[in-house]
Amino acid sequence: MSLSSADIAHLEAVLAQGKKPKVVFTDAAGQVAGRTGKVVALDPGGVDDFVHVAFGSDELSFSAAELRLPAPGEGARRAPRQRSNEPAAPAGPGLLPDEPAPKPKPVVSERKPVTAPEASQPAAVAEPAAAPKKKVARPRAATAKHPELSITLTYEDGEWSVAASRGARAVVKGAKVAHSNALAMCQASGSDEVAEIVDEVVEKIRSEAAEEASRLRRQLEEAEARLAELK
Numbered sequence: 718m719s720l721s722s723a724d725i726a727h728l729e730a731v732l733a734q735g736k737k738p739k740v741v742f743t744d745a746a747g748q749v750a751g752r753t754g755k756v757v758a759l760d761p762g763g764v765d766d767f768v769h770v771a772f773g774s775d776e777l778s779f780s781a782a783e784l785r786l787p788a789p790g791e792g793a794r795r796a797p798r799q800r801s802n803e804p805a806a807p808a809g810p811g812l813l814p815d816e817p818a819p820k821p822k823p824v825v826s827e828r829k830p831v832t833a834p835e836a837s838q839p840a841a842v843a844e845p846a847a848a849p850k851k852k853v854a855r856p857r858a859a860t861a862k863h864p865e866l867s868i869t870l871t872y873e874d875g876e877w878s879v880a881a882s883r884g885a886r887a888v889v890k891g892a893k894v895a896h897s898n899a900l901a902m903c904q905a906s907g908s909d910e911v912a913e914i915v916d917e918v919v920e921k922i923r924s925e926a927a928e929e930a931s932r933l934r935r936q937l938e939e940a941e942a943r944l945a946e947l948k
Contacts, residue, residue: 719743720768720781727786728756728768739787740770746783754785870894870902872918875925896922 720728739757744750754772766778841909849862869880871891877899881889894902902913 718785719745720784724786725759725768725781729759732756732759737771740768740784741787742779743783743785746779793835870899872899875922 728738728740737757739753740756742749742752742754749772752772752886754770756768757771757776758769759771760767765780768781768784769785770777770778770779783788826927864885867882871878871880877895877896878891879889880887880891900919903911
């Protein structure tokens with residue numbers, strides 16, 4: 718496959734835009750077959766070699782049979798290099814010789830030290846499961862006991878009252894007690910501490926009663942004086 722008349726017209730149009738179109742060397746180009754170059758000019762006066770192509774550091778003229786347009790994506794592909802063990806073909810007239818093939822690098826086999834597999838450690842002997850601890854029975858707290866009968870004697874606001882409860886349940890609340898009966902109950906306890914406290918209460922009652930009697934006498938005297946004035 719070589720350049721057709723349509724391809725040459727395409728190259729002329731691209732050159733007219735100031736661009737350098739790419740071409741690929743065919744097998745007819747000999748040593749450079751498969752490589753790519755850029756068209757720099759077309760010589761309309763030339764008979765055969767009228768396409769001026771630049772590649773590498775050379776710029777030579779080729780015929781239409783020695784060139785073709787690259788296929789899509791072919792422009793980025795490079796021509797395969799010759800193997801180092803094959804002798805390089807002699808350079809054609811007017812062409813630069815191919816670049817010397819790079820010397821093959823000595824293959825260094827990297828050996829890694831083989832480590833012996835680690836001896837598997839013996840599995841840890843499972844310890845025998847500890848026997849479940851027995852729960853120590855805790856002594857139950859002694860249930861609070863309430864007295865079967867509780868009697869309370871109270872003196873408040875010049876009056877004695879008694880209350881009685883059986884267990885936690887109140888049986889009597891604030892029953893009034895005569896002064897003499899209350900004193901008799903306190904004396905029946907036979908407790909010196911209770912007798913001392915009752916004496917203080919009785920002394921207070923006497924003092925209050927004396928003040929009340931004195932007040933009433935004054936009122937009585939005043940009332941009798943008014944009656945005397947009315948006679």
